[in-house]
Amino acid sequence: xxxxxxxxxxxxxxxxxxxxxxxxxxxxxxxxxxxxxxxxxxxxxxxxxxxxxxxxxxxxxxxxxxxxxxxxxxxxxxxxxxxxxxxxxxxxxxxxxxxxxxxxxxxxxxxxxxxxxxxxxxxxxxxxxxxxxxxxxxxxxxxxxxxxxxxxxxxxxxxxxxx
Numbered sequence: 001x002x003x004x005x006x007x008x009x010x011x012x013x014x015x016x017x018x019x020x021x022x023x024x025x026x027x028x029x030x031x032x033x034x035x036x037x038x039x040x041x042x043x044x045x046x047x048x049x050x051x052x053x054x055x056x057x058x059x060x061x062x063x064x065x066x067x068x069x070x071x072x073x074x075x076x077x078x079x080x081x082x083x084x085x086x087x088x089x090x091x092x093x094x095x096x097x098x099x100x101x102x103x104x105x106x107x108x109x110x111x112x113x114x115x116x117x118x119x120x121x122x123x124x125x126x127x128x129x130x131x132x133x134x135x136x137x138x139x140x141x142x143x144x145x146x147x148x149x150x151x152x153x154x155x156x157x158x159x160x161x162x163x
Contacts, residue, residue: 004120005067009081012074012121014053015067016088018043028068032057077123079103082155085121090114104156111149115140122155129154 007015018028021043031039031050035058040050057064066072077085082105086092090110094100098108110118119128119140128135130153 004070005063005072006075007063007067007072008056009074009077009085009123011053011056011064012067012072013081013084013088014043014048014050015072016085017048018050020088020091025068029065032061032064032068071117071120073121074123077126079105079157082122082126089117089121103159104154106154108153108155109150110153112147112151115151115153125158127156127158129156 015028018040019025023039023043027039031037031054035054037050037054040053044050074081074085079100079102083094083098083100086098086105086108087094092098092108099106115128115135119135119137122128128137128140130151135153
């Protein structure tokens with residue numbers, strides 16, 4: 001997990017939003033290589049401009065390419081950013097698919113594969129709890145197919161979690 005490309009929360013959300021709008025990893029890699037934003041326009045909205053994504057790609061091309069190819073971990077997450085990432089990556093909506101509170105996101109229902117991806121991607125300033133017990137991220141990244149699905153989780157800012 002520590003070898004994964006580190007991205008800002010905003011860059012991670014832009015990457016997942018592009019994927020949600022049907023932009024393939026091959027198309028993303030082409031945009032990173034050429035600096036072309038036209039293929040990304042389908043995902044543009046009020047708070048989602050891909051000019052910053054391409055500017056970041058000019059400076060951190062290899063890091064962004066690795067993130068697309070092999071996955072990434074966000075450097076830091078805010079509560080609102082976690083909610084946005086869940087929306088873009090898993091199409092989960094606040095107050096429909098999970099509850100949001102100050103410093104935590106509750107009743108997030110994920111499959112084992114979704115949990116694996118979340119645990120690899122979520123910044124270290126968050127803890128994932130199941131039945132009130134903190135999950136070890138390294139263990140969620142390994143095969144946990146024997147654990148019943150779906151899994152109801154709580155995500156909480158590390159400073160709020162009392163070990």
